[in-house]
Amino acid sequence: MADTLIAPVADEAPPVEERRRSPRVRKTPVTYLLRFIVTAYLFFLVAWPVSLVVTNTFDNGWESIRSLLEDPDMVVALQLSAYVAVWSVLINTVFGVGMSLLLVRYEFPGKRALNALLDLPLSVSPIVVGLALVLVYGGRNGWFGPTLAGWGIDVIFSTPGIIMATTFVALPLMIRELVPVLEEIGIEQEQAAESLGANGLQRFWRITLPSIKWGITYGVVLTLARSLGEFGAVKVVSGNVLGQTRTATLAVEEKYLNFDQQGAYATAFLLAMVSVACIVIVGIIRPKNHN
Amino acid sequence: MIWFSALVLIPLAAVVVTAIDGGWDVFWATITNGQTAAAIRLTVFTAAGVTAVNVVMGPLIAWVLVRDRFWGKSVLEVLIDIPFALPTIVAGLVLLSLYGTGSPIGIDIANQRPAVFLAFLFVTLPFVVRMVQPVLEELDRDVEEAAASLGASRFTTFRRIILPSLTPAITAGAALSFARGVSEYGSLVLLSGNLPFKTEVTSVRILSSIENDNVAAAAAVATVLLAISLAVIVVLDLIQRRVAARG
Amino acid sequence: MSIEVSGLNKKFGDFVALDDVNVTIPTGQLTALLGPSGGGKSTLLRIIAGLEKADTGSVSIEGVEATHLPAQKRNVGFVFQHYAVFKHMTVAKNVAFGLEIRKRPKDEIEHRVQELLKLVHLSQFAHRLPSQLSGGQRQRMALARALAVEPSVLLLDEPFGALDAKVRKELRDWLRRLHDDVHVTTVFVTHDQEEAMEVADEIVVINEGRVEQVGSPDQLYDEPANDFVMSFLGEVTHLGGISLRPHDIELEASPQLAGSVEGTVSRMVRIGFEVRLTVLTVDGDEVSVVVTRAHARSHGLQEGSTVWLTPAAGATVVPRMAAAV
Numbered sequence: 001m002a003d004t005l006i007a008p009v010a011d012e013a014p015p016v017e018e019r020r021r022s023p024r025v026r027k028t029p030v031t032y033l034l035r036f037i038v039t040a041y042l043f044f045l046v047a048w049p050v051s052l053v054v055t056n057t058f059d060n061g062w063e064s065i066r067s068l069l070e071d072p073d074m075v076v077a078l079q080l081s082a083y084v085a086v087w088s089v090l091i092n093t094v095f096g097v098g099m100s101l102l103l104v105r106y107e108f109p110g111k112r113a114l115n116a117l118l119d120l121p122l123s124v125s126p127i128v129v130g131l132a133l134v135l136v137y138g139g140r141n142g143w144f145g146p147t148l149a150g151w152g153i154d155v156i157f158s159t160p161g162i163i164m165a166t167t168f169v170a171l172p173l174m175i176r177e178l179v180p181v182l183e184e185i186g187i188e189q190e191q192a193a194e195s196l197g198a199n200g201l202q203r204f205w206r207i208t209l210p211s212i213k214w215g216i217t218y219g220v221v222l223t224l225a226r227s228l229g230e231f232g233a234v235k236v237v238s239g240n241v242l243g244q245t246r247t248a249t250l251a252v253e254e255k256y257l258n259f260d261q262q263g264a265y266a267t268a269f270l271l272a273m274v275s276v277a278c279i280v281i282v283g284i285i286r287p288k289n290h291n
Numbered sequence: 292m293i294w295f296s297a298l299v300l301i302p303l304a305a306v307v308v309t310a311i312d313g314g315w316d317v318f319w320a321t322i323t324n325g326q327t328a329a330a331i332r333l334t335v336f337t338a339a340g341v342t343a344v345n346v347v348m349g350p351l352i353a354w355v356l357v358r359d360r361f362w363g364k365s366v367l368e369v370l371i372d373i374p375f376a377l378p379t380i381v382a383g384l385v386l387l388s389l390y391g392t393g394s395p396i397g398i399d400i401a402n403q404r405p406a407v408f409l410a411f412l413f414v415t416l417p418f419v420v421r422m423v424q425p426v427l428e429e430l431d432r433d434v435e436e437a438a439a440s441l442g443a444s445r446f447t448t449f450r451r452i453i454l455p456s457l458t459p460a461i462t463a464g465a466a467l468s469f470a471r472g473v474s475e476y477g478s479l480v481l482l483s484g485n486l487p488f489k490t491e492v493t494s495v496r497i498l499s500s501i502e503n504d505n506v507a508a509a510a511a512v513a514t515v516l517l518a519i520s521l522a523v524i525v526v527l528d529l530i531q532r533r534v535a536a537r538g
Numbered sequence: 539m540s541i542e543v544s545g546l547n548k549k550f551g552d553f554v555a556l557d558d559v560n561v562t563i564p565t566g567q568l569t570a571l572l573g574p575s576g577g578g579k580s581t582l583l584r585i586i587a588g589l590e591k592a593d594t595g596s597v598s599i600e601g602v603e604a605t606h607l608p609a610q611k612r613n614v615g616f617v618f619q620h621y622a623v624f625k626h627m628t629v630a631k632n633v634a635f636g637l638e639i640r641k642r643p644k645d646e647i648e649h650r651v652q653e654l655l656k657l658v659h660l661s662q663f664a665h666r667l668p669s670q671l672s673g674g675q676r677q678r679m680a681l682a683r684a685l686a687v688e689p690s691v692l693l694l695d696e697p698f699g700a701l702d703a704k705v706r707k708e709l710r711d712w713l714r715r716l717h718d719d720v721h722v723t724t725v726f727v728t729h730d731q732e733e734a735m736e737v738a739d740e741i742v743v744i745n746e747g748r749v750e751q752v753g754s755p756d757q758l759y760d761e762p763a764n765d766f767v768m769s770f771l772g773e774v775t776h777l778g779g780i781s782l783r784p785h786d787i788e789l790e791a792s793p794q795l796a797g798s799v800e801g802t803v804s805r806m807v808r809i810g811f812e813v814r815l816t817v818l819t820v821d822g823d824e825v826s827v828v829v830t831r832a833h834a835r836s837h838g839l840q841e842g843s844t845v846w847l848t849p850a851a852g853a854t855v856v857p858r859m860a861a862a863v
Binding site (some may be wrong): 031034035037038039041042044045046047048049050052053056095099112114116117118119120121122123124125126127128129130131132133134135136137143164167168171222225226228229230231232235236249250252253256257264265268271272275276278279280282283 | 295298299300301302303305306309348351352354355356359361363365367368369370371372373374375376377378379380381384385386388389390395412413416467470471473474475476477480481493494495497498501506509510513516517520521523524525527528
Binding site (some may be wrong): 431433434436437438439440441442443444447451452455456458536537 | 587588589608609610611612613614615616618620621622623624625626627635636639640667669680683684686687
């Protein structure tokens, strides 16, 4: 049936979506009014205040940043923040992937409750988080604290406590990125791989992981931003020992309260740069990957 | 699971256990104590007020971001996310630079109640917007056209077709924004001055109890906040199920 | 005449969707806009409904100049391929929507909704949400919703396109019967020629933004205006310089008729009572021929047989277009 039927004709049809739509932007006065309101609102609430931090930092040129980086205590604080953030990202990535797989692929009693509870760290006050960790892991009278202290592990008022607090508050971010991705890719690809003889580990490394790598990337970026910026929970568990358990965010508060405004603005500027960079990165990769 | 329990569930349970350790009377006395009650009232009312503003502004911002097209829109997109990513302590400093002492526009609300409101408004900005935006994007234009062909004006279409479709997203965003407001701490440290009976919020109250080594009192107040967070989560879960049923 | 469209042009960027379209659609009839995807038929329908604006040209509905009327003032019923249900309203509320907009009294609305739900066989689903209905049921609800406002014309954009084959066929028959009862002027868009032939009183064939032909299904099939219409409405093959239907070719085992062309059977497939042959002619054409099984048997046909082909007397033929090969 070489030249029969309707099929050839249909093939010749231009590959154009019949239902092309003119981008329906009817510009009425209301459009401009709404645009104006929104822009003004965001300008006064976000854009102007944030830009003032930048200008305040550079009142004296690069001087304030330089003096900040020459202060050994500050360097320690920045290093600690980075160290804590890296750990938090690592822990949340490993467990986040595991939890997401658990939530998407398996049915078990209490799944719905677990799913709902995972959002708790986003809505609980960081102070409450800190308090909760102190109550359990506190060296003097926490539930597990004395035992751990007996083994020589101090959690509260030391680095592990800061890492725990930070991990806690950033916990849902990775999972919330991965669950929808995993749900969307389904299990057919893995079943195909299984039928081709791949074992569990091979399937994970060669099929699952590559298909969620963008989800993981966003998760890492968001977790990083959140971890670097955590303040309240860290404040409760850290003890804020200068040069030991003082993170960059704690330093901002301290410098400001000690009337070192330049130092506070400079530190805030560094932290803000990182978080803005994170949003911009996510904003740039995400739309591309969506197609 | 064990990891989640060790990190999240057991510590939170410890808070509740410590709170009710002293019995119901002690718990009640703690949270109705004058200064504490004032802090809780301020926090809840301010969070509610801020949420009300977000319920109006959030969909409006989302609408402009989805339906309008103009130069600089992508900048607005970034601005929306800044409060989410910015360290809260930095957020406080940021607001202080425009609305505090030495404000370039002469508005100084530092250490006053509006400062609490402003801080909440800043940190809760993304929630409603980011919940509503994807729903608005996915909204089938056919449905609006169907309403138009049935004789509905643009306003009627918005009120009767678009708004009801957005309601679950707005409610979910509002719940998150309320929860975030109630639990906010970092941005207030520098901005509000934490004056008892005036600008002291619940989180600050808990912290000062901790610092005074009154862990039981801290836990009692923390339990109140936990209860609010849990309530919000239940609300979100119910909304999700309702949306799933609607299909 | 119910709908008059004249001199319509529409471009999306540099893609020409409609190119000087003039159509008149008669009152009370069921008219199909038929053509391949991307040919402009949906655009035409949407311009009639006021959902899209033409660049130039005019539209009048029931004698009323409608070119610049917004959709909500045209009083047309529009049914979408993907139903466009109001998800948050019950079936009854969906159907009542247009009447509520028109501020009709409550008891009238209720009465009318019941009547319509009965008409589309959805009475028992009145208080369900659309998500609890099947695709076919949703589309019937959408139809009732469009009919509720007593539109002067009913426009359907690929109404069965999203349904599976069986439901599609049922709904198609049902639409035909419904139209026989309701008699509202109806225009529907389809790319399925069988659907158009089966349901429509009149078919407008549209391709690449132009109207190729207007006529009854029989007219289009028997007297196609050109090669495109002919090939779009059924199987076509080419013999010598003409296009014709494969079953309109006489096949003989020896040269008996004047002007017959010699060829070899290269492929033979039997489907039920008919036999489909591919014949390679000495002129180098590859011709499709359909004969009955009895005919094939009586000539002892098999792959490799030599045969002679002639256009049958009274066959529908059009000169062959070079481009359509």
